Amino acid sequence: MILTVAFYTFVVFAGIQITYYLLFSSFLFKQKKRKHKTDQVPVSVIVFAKNSAAKLQENLPFILAQDYPVFEIVIINNDSIDDTLEVIDTFKKKHTQIKIVNVANNEAFWNNKKYSLTLGIKASKYDHLVFTDANSKPISEHWISEMSKNFTIKRTIFLGYEKYRNEKSFTNLLIRFENLIQAMKCFSFARYGSPFMAFGNNLAYKKSAFFKVNGYINHIKIRHGVEDLFIRDAATKKNSSFIVSEDSFIETDAPKSFNTWFQDLKIKNSLIKHYKFKHRFLLHFFTITKAIFYLLAIVLLFFYPWETIVLVMLTYFLIQFLVIGLSAKKLKETQLIFFLPLLEISLLLIQISIFSANLISKHIHWK
Template structure:
């Protein structure tokens, strides 16, 4: 039992390190402010859409009506078989800054070919990515994302893409995981260890995409147009984050556990190819989280407690609530805090049900 205690204390120290040090950088983050920006460069917004007629009708105007001096919207119609083309033609007649690119007879599965074609058509120096099912929180989305790039002199800006809320446990779980993942990748970016971004809200220089030969390094993997690209090109001096509420891009969450499973399948198929240091840092976080609660279950079963064990559990809980509480306030979801403790305790079960069955699998499609 002494060996077990030593192992659990080691795991607990790791958890305290993540919640008490690593994620605290995000807690106290304040966006850089620069009120002297007089000119704004052109921005090309790229949206890849496959059978997204309904979402395009619902969301595209929030992109087209952005308050920004110079921008274009490029929608790549990725071999759609629904009414997407009719919807896009209608918008083309109304907005001169909308360009529709048609992709037929794809050579590869996944989104990368469509995205590459869209970026090739972009005429402005900055690329801003989102999806057809995303709606901008405000008309200042582009302006806020670029302001962080200019103020920090960065080539990459990682934005936030929350999901719309509903009163179901599936939705609460998706919200929790989205928030938890955002805490991770935004915190690591602030520590100058950026490892991923989300394609719902991601900005980078077109020259960076060309310089790195686009998705060439991971072309054989269908997914990963966002996180694998950032994992390959982001470094300790070229990446900033944007957490202004006007910059959020809202989208609809998976509407079933099966849909969530497919989404996680895509994620795990890419995360296994991250850089070694990122896999170590993320692996230690997940393993220590799982083992922390495993040890807690053993303590409950054996009724084997000490004051130091109780103290560590309370300290971790306090630090976790501080991180989630501050972050939820930043992203205007403060009311979600009441679910955090129970969902955090359920996360090890999620690792067992989802992660163990997904590791090593590769997803072949993006839609």
């Protein structure tokens, strides 16, 4: 009796996981062409920089080389202690479209990126904004064009894709795989009219969308979650969409160590509690059902006819492989497909360890 219940539970959870992956595939299909697109509007590119002298020298030329008629580059120097300001000044002398917003320490908003971005947005000349970071670079000279071409009176927020640089290490594979899964979630939720996150180094929106929700005021005291919490407040089914053409991609440095990335994941996980309830539920349910699916699979392989369990698992892996494979091809991460089962199980174990660590931390704090 118990084995029968466990088996049917296993099948149900396999079905739930397959349903999730089929839903995640929605962003792969062509979107309806929007009518009444704007012409090539003037754009302000907002670049956040903190102690980024070397990276600005490396990446800023790619922004300056954009094939776009009218744009300015607003560089926010967020209280840097290296040569960031000197590097920006050097570029500014040669390129008149660069504007510097030099943010000094503010006791009330110390080290607060949201405060610095607000100053950059207010200093920008144009109404259409495209955001990136000094550590990132567009992979195409048509990046601004791709990120801004679909603005309309109603469509005021666009989510872009940020990919990590490919390096030869298993940690880098894991980082890029987690980023790919996040992208699938991000764009599929947006496709269904329920956006919940954005890649902060590749995001576009109008000033009107920013000021309509009073910017970051609702979460200014929360240090992280600049983009996700803005999307929570500002993005709707009618005013937001996403761009996944290759020319729209931004490439950025991956975290240099497993520990750095692990801490980043903990921060991401802690932000979920600030999402809307439906997003919290759907995201947690995806992870929980996956964990239970694998746990039941391991147990049932020992106590139930293994041929049946293997058949269910092969069905799951086939659907997963197709969806992730097509997504990886679309987002130019095809290398990840060859390590799929290992990467998924590794990421799941990491997520479980983060969940457990947070539980222990809360318990100690409560005591």
